[in-house]
Amino acid sequence: MGILPVQVRWGDGGVWKYDIRKGKWTDISPVRLPGGEKAGFGYAVVSVDACNPKYMIASMHSWGKHGYKSDEMFRTVDGSKNWKPIFKTRYAYDYSKASYTKVPLLHWMFDIEIDPVDAEDAMFTTGFGGWETFNLSAVERGKPVKWSIMSAGIEETVSLEFYAPQKGARLISGIGDYGGFTHFDLNRPDSLGSHANPHFGNTNGVTGAWLKQDLIVRVGTLFGHQPDAKTISYSEDGGRRWTMCATVPTEKSRNGHIAVAVDGSSWI
Numbered sequence: 001m002g003i004l005p006v007q008v009r010w011g012d013g014g015v016w017k018y019d020i021r022k023g024k025w026t027d028i029s030p031v032r033l034p035g036g037e038k039a040g041f042g043y044a045v046v047s048v049d050a051c052n053p054k055y056m057i058a059s060m061h062s063w064g065k066h067g068y069k070s071d072e073m074f075r076t077v078d079g080s081k082n083w084k085p086i087f088k089t090r091y092a093y094d095y096s097k098a099s100y101t102k103v104p105l106l107h108w109m110f111d112i113e114i115d116p117v118d119a120e121d122a123m124f125t126t127g128f129g130g131w132e133t134f135n136l137s138a139v140e141r142g143k144p145v146k147w148s149i150m151s152a153g154i155e156e157t158v159s160l161e162f163y164a165p166q167k168g169a170r171l172i173s174g175i176g177d178y179g180g181f182t183h184f185d186l187n188r189p190d191s192l193g194s195h196a197n198p199h200f201g202n203t204n205g206v207t208g209a210w211l212k213q214d215l216i217v218r219v220g221t222l223f224g225h226q227p228d229a230k231t232i233s234y235s236e237d238g239g240r241r242w243t244m245c246a247t248v249p250t251e252k253s254r255n256g257h258i259a260v261a262v263d264g265s266s267w268i
Helices: 136-141
Strands: 002-009 012-019 024-027 042-048 056-061 072-076 091-094 112-115 118-126 129-133 145-149 159-163 171-175 179-183 200-209 212-222 232-235
Touching (some): 012 056, 042 112, 072 136, 136 145, 171 212, 179 212
Parallel strands (some): 091 145
Antiparallel strands (some): 002 012, 056 072, 112 118, 118 129, 129 145
């Protein structure tokens, strides 16, 4: 008997079990909607415990639908008769290796794996790193499943623009999805976390005033729900703290690039 997820069509996925002997498919999706309602989301991966095939986990991209604020991982210990949502039940994050991961919600959960020799050990990957737990069964007891970031660097992102000041920070980065960082040490994660006030999704442009080294300016797209936030922000202390511009050229201003006069007196 085999288990595999089936993406029926974009935005309407499910998890199905195939009985090889009977040639029969059975829908074992963790989230069942009444009246044939379309899910509006899909599943990514199923992982089966090598020592007990009734123990499984499945990852779901919920897009904030049906009461799930973020992506979800479900666990079953009875071969899919009952599933428990791990993140909707109780969980805890250990961000100590990479503080920037506090900003984004859990999203784009793709690969998930159960250690073949230790069912308590499980991992998942997302656009903001890989995460691991050693107490997966805590969800069955109503206790928090503790997830720890596995890597000190950032995964699955795109560098959009860099600026290297003559003094202060070694590098100011503009990246996709997580805004950007002020890097004082290129061998360690940015201890300040991703740029705030506001948080950008993409930082498409970042530069500074060469004769006024502490002035850094960035432009991009907003991340998440930030009412009245503007898409241009600047720092007057070399990228440590940021101030949102009071105005932008138009309310639809976003993306693009920005240039600053050498003395900081004008921006284009």
